[in-house]
Amino acid sequence: MRPQRLVSTLVTCLLVTVLSSCDDGTKPASDGPPATVVVNAEVYTLDRGRPWAEAFAYDADGKITAVGTESDVRAKAGSGAKVIDARGNMVLPGFQDTHLHVPEAGINRDLCFMESGSTLAEYEDMAADCAAEQPGSSWVRAAGPSLFDLLDADESPIDVLDRAIPDRPALILDDLGHAVWTNSLGLKAAGIGPDDPDPQGGIYGRDPETGRLNGLLLENAQQRIRNAAAPDDEVVYKGLLVALDELAKNGITSASDAGGFWGQNHPAAWQRALKEGELSVRAVNGLYLYPDADMKEQLAEFQRRFSDDPNSLLRFNTAKIYLDGILDLGTAWMLKPYDKPINPQYPSGFPYFERDQLRTYVSELHRIGYRMHFHVIGDAATREALDAVEAIDAPKDQVADRRHRTTHTYLVHPDDTKRFAELGVVADFQVGPEAIDPGYHEQLSDFIGNRAFDLIPVAKLLDAGAHVSLSSDWDADPLSPFGIIERAVTRESNAVDSVETAVKLVTLDAAYALGQDDTTGSIEVGKQADYVIVDQNLLEVPVDRVDQTKVLLTVLAGESTYQAASFNR
Numbered sequence: 001m002r003p004q005r006l007v008s009t010l011v012t013c014l015l016v017t018v019l020s021s022c023d024d025g026t027k028p029a030s031d032g033p034p035a036t037v038v039v040n041a042e043v044y045t046l047d048r049g050r051p052w053a054e055a056f057a058y059d060a061d062g063k064i065t066a067v068g069t070e071s072d073v074r075a076k077a078g079s080g081a082k083v084i085d086a087r088g089n090m091v092l093p094g095f096q097d098t099h100l101h102v103p104e105a106g107i108n109r110d111l112c113f114m115e116s117g118s119t120l121a122e123y124e125d126m127a128a129d130c131a132a133e134q135p136g137s138s139w140v141r142a143a144g145p146s147l148f149d150l151l152d153a154d155e156s157p158i159d160v161l162d163r164a165i166p167d168r169p170a171l172i173l174d175d176l177g178h179a180v181w182t183n184s185l186g187l188k189a190a191g192i193g194p195d196d197p198d199p200q201g202g203i204y205g206r207d208p209e210t211g212r213l214n215g216l217l218l219e220n221a222q223q224r225i226r227n228a229a230a231p232d233d234e235v236v237y238k239g240l241l242v243a244l245d246e247l248a249k250n251g252i253t254s255a256s257d258a259g260g261f262w263g264q265n266h267p268a269a270w271q272r273a274l275k276e277g278e279l280s281v282r283a284v285n286g287l288y289l290y291p292d293a294d295m296k297e298q299l300a301e302f303q304r305r306f307s308d309d310p311n312s313l314l315r316f317n318t319a320k321i322y323l324d325g326i327l328d329l330g331t332a333w334m335l336k337p338y339d340k341p342i343n344p345q346y347p348s349g350f351p352y353f354e355r356d357q358l359r360t361y362v363s364e365l366h367r368i369g370y371r372m373h374f375h376v377i378g379d380a381a382t383r384e385a386l387d388a389v390e391a392i393d394a395p396k397d398q399v400a401d402r403r404h405r406t407t408h409t410y411l412v413h414p415d416d417t418k419r420f421a422e423l424g425v426v427a428d429f430q431v432g433p434e435a436i437d438p439g440y441h442e443q444l445s446d447f448i449g450n451r452a453f454d455l456i457p458v459a460k461l462l463d464a465g466a467h468v469s470l471s472s473d474w475d476a477d478p479l480s481p482f483g484i485i486e487r488a489v490t491r492e493s494n495a496v497d498s499v500e501t502a503v504k505l506v507t508l509d510a511a512y513a514l515g516q517d518d519t520t521g522s523i524e525v526g527k528q529a530d531y532v533i534v535d536q537n538l539l540e541v542p543v544d545r546v547d548q549t550k551v552l553l554t555v556l557a558g559e560s561t562y563q564a565a566s567f568n569r
Contacts, residue, residue, distance in 0.1 A: 041086035062558030094253025106239030158215030201352030400424025432477030
């Protein structure tokens with residue numbers, strides 16, 4: 001068991017006082033394990049009936065038993081209760097991140113980094129250096145180059161990488177996460193031949209004059225080589241543990257992993273963490289749906305892997321379905337063509353799935369019990385997701401109650417805004433620093449016109465009555481919930497109306513999106529004791545200081561998963 005999981009048993013009487021072992025000589029009640037009370041706190045409960053409280057208590061199973069004044073809570077908890085002194089700090093429900101890439105975030109920390117914006121010659125030198133740093137590896141793995149740097153060069157990218165890394169296959173992730181750069185040995189290892197057609201939902205990059213493969217693989221075309229180059233299970237597991245530590249430090253108690261690459265055996269790392277007592281979040285995870293896989297075989301795999309025990313910290317009950325790519329590469333699927341297509345072959349971008357294929361998958365996965373988690377960027381992809389949910393052959397209330405959701409949700413056509421509420425589809429958004437930057441919108445307007453100035457319409461969907469959540473998309477964007485809250489309120493357009501609203505979007509509303517708002521997301525009697533103590537009141541400090549908030553203590557089901565050193569002095 002890792003050290004942070006032992007925090008709750010190591011804290012001294014300065015923080016957690018077991019009355020039977022401290023100086024007043026009292027003993028715990030004899031009718032069971034002692035309760036725990038959190039006192040001297042500003043408890044922001046997210047309970048409409050009681051938004052603020054002085055204290056709360058929970059039992060040995062981590063279930064909240066009392067919320068209210070300190071005197072009332074202490075009386076209900078009994079004289080033998082443990083006491084956590086919050087020292088006058090704010091306490092609120094643990095944050096829930098509905099879209100992030102957990103094992104990948106940990107794995108990527110150890111990747112050899114190549115600086116974006118370099119020349120082809122500089123990339124060649126960096127690739128050779130990365131190979132030298134990995135002398136015993138079967139694959140050279142790195143990340144960072146810009147696809148546009150590689151495409152704008154005079155020489156084919158594959159020739160450059162063949163010179164830099166002639167002896168092993170290479171997998172180099174681009175800086176946007178939607179393309180990879182490989183060498184000839186990489187293509188061979190992945191079984192990709194010179195005459196192979198583009199896979200469904202992806203593009204094999206080719207020289208425009210000769211038609212020869214250039215070593216750049218976009219969108220779903222990445223998956224074959226990513227699977228071939230997947231790190232071993234121990235690397236994935238260690239990456240997961242590193243990432244879980246970061247979640248705890250940021251006050252996150254529930255997460256929905258949005259990678260779900262079962263072709264790379266990522267689910268096994270989560271299962272091992274659960275088995276070994278290392279899982280420090282409620283994981284409501286997705287599994288990646290491969291567009292080019294055999295449907296019958298893939299549905300059988302999803303049936304086999306489905307798990308949805310609400311009493312377990314680990315569930316695989318979500319299907320991660322990419323419907324398109326991204327605007328930057330011209331692969332986001334638009335209702336109308338790009339004003340200036342980035343890829344002339346696809347003037348409106350392209351979908352990952354054929355319509356009938358998608359609807360069959362969605363209906364069958366819904367029947368199994370899955371919640372859909374649609375990656376949508378373009379407005380055509382957003383509409384396709386809504387259409388697929390609407391086409392599910394099941395009672396409307398049952399479909400709505402499943403809480404299928406879109407994520408990213410960059411562009412929503414005005415005709416589709418009200419459909420989210422009508423269909424019960426949750427709109428999940430990220431407000432990363434670059435994505436909400438007006439300069440980025442200005443840049444995109446060269447390609448998609450005025451559509452670029454209505455990206456990520458959080459406020460519009462809220463006004464239309466939709467269920468909405470905010471997430472990080474870590475490690476593509478920063479993880480901190482405090483940064484998300486601040487940016488959601490301070491962005492120039494489509495800002496939410498208050499910090500209170502933003503906090504709800506990363507706690508109770510996120511719990512709703514994950515189907516666990518009946519047991520988490522607020523500090524109420526009967527719910528799980530998933531909470532965080534922070535060093536300033538988010539609702540009182542200036543909004544431009546919210547991002548400076550520090551987590552002092554993170555607790556999952558009554559057990560500490562992180563404690564700041566300053567909170568134990």
